[in-house]
Amino acid sequence: MNIPSTPFIAGEYIVKHVENRWEQRGCLDLRRAVFCAEQQVFDGDDRDAIDEQAISIAAIACVAGIAEDVVGTVRIHRVDDTGLWQGSRLAVHPHYRGAAWLGTQLIVHAVSTAHALGCTRFLATVQVQNLRLFEKLAWRQLRALSVQGRPHVLMEADLSAALYAPRLETELRFYGSARKAAA
Numbered sequence: 038m039n040i041p042s043t044p045f046i047a048g049e050y051i052v053k054h055v056e057n058r059w060e061q062r063g064c065l066d067l068r069r070a071v072f073c074a075e076q077q078v079f080d081g082d083d084r085d086a087i088d089e090q091a092i093s094i095a096a097i098a099c100v101a102g103i104a105e106d107v108v109g110t111v112r113i114h115r116v117d118d119t120g121l122w123q124g125s126r127l128a129v130h131p132h133y134r135g136a137a138w139l140g141t142q143l144i145v146h147a148v149s150t151a152h153a154l155g156c157t158r159f160l161a162t163v164q165v166q167n168l169r170l171f172e173k174l175a176w177r178q179l180r181a182l183s184v185q186g187r188p189h190v191l192m193e194a195d196l197s198a199a200l201y202a203p204r205l206e207t208e209l210r211f212y213g214s215a216r217k218a219a220a
């Protein structure tokens with residue numbers, strides 16, 4: 038019998054603001070795995086001063102309705118008093134990429150949360166391979182720049198887009214089709 042070697046992928050998720058230690062640990066571990074080990078953008082530790090003030094958001098895979106593992110994360114912070122906010126450290130566990138819309142859910146949750154908190158302009162520096170994903174989600178390119186010696190594009194979310202309507206829910210549960218699990 039030919040048993041597929043695809044990893045288990047949960048079908049139920051929570052996107053929520055981080056509010057306890059294991060969620061925080063899970064986000065930091067995922068960031069380190071993605072930005073230090075996988076992409077080698079940072080050497081060993083990607084934390085910085087922004088973590089002190091940022092709202093950290095986690096995508097959590099659930100099994101039988103119970104939170105099991107952090108499989109995605111992003112953080113948002115208020116840059117200044119003009120209404121400018123920024124998103125950063127968007128990461129999804131490799132097994133879950135392109136499988137359950139987690140990147141999309143994290144971006145939408147991040148921007149609509151900031152919008153509800155008074156954001157009038159939301160920016161992010163986006164790695165070039167992700168431009169299409171952001172453009173599909175109503176972001177526009179502002180200018181090319183280099184971050185840690187790598188090509189990025191400064192992008193701005195269209196806050197008038199319906200998907201970014203101000204929303205202050207700190208927790209959102211949803212079901213995603215596990216495309217890779219079915220492959």
Ligand SMILES: CC(C)(COP(=O)(O)OP(=O)(O)OC[C@H]1O[C@@H](n2cnc3c(N)ncnc32)[C@H](O)[C@@H]1OP(=O)(O)O)[C@@H](O)C(=O)NCCC(=O)NCCS
Pocket residue numbers: 071126127128129130133134135136137138139140141142162163164167169170173213214215216
């Ligand atoms: C960028 C990143 C966060 C995107 O996360 P993701 O969960 O794969 O994002 P989504 O699933 O919402 O969308 C990715 C693609 O999968 C597709 N997809 C998602 N779920 C799907 C499903 N169930 N069936 C079919 N297609 C699906 C989307 O249409 C999208 O396609 P596109 O690339 O053609 O636009 C992830 O690739 C990642 O962590 N990369 C490494 C770190 C990184 O680059 N961070 C961003 C720095 S700017």
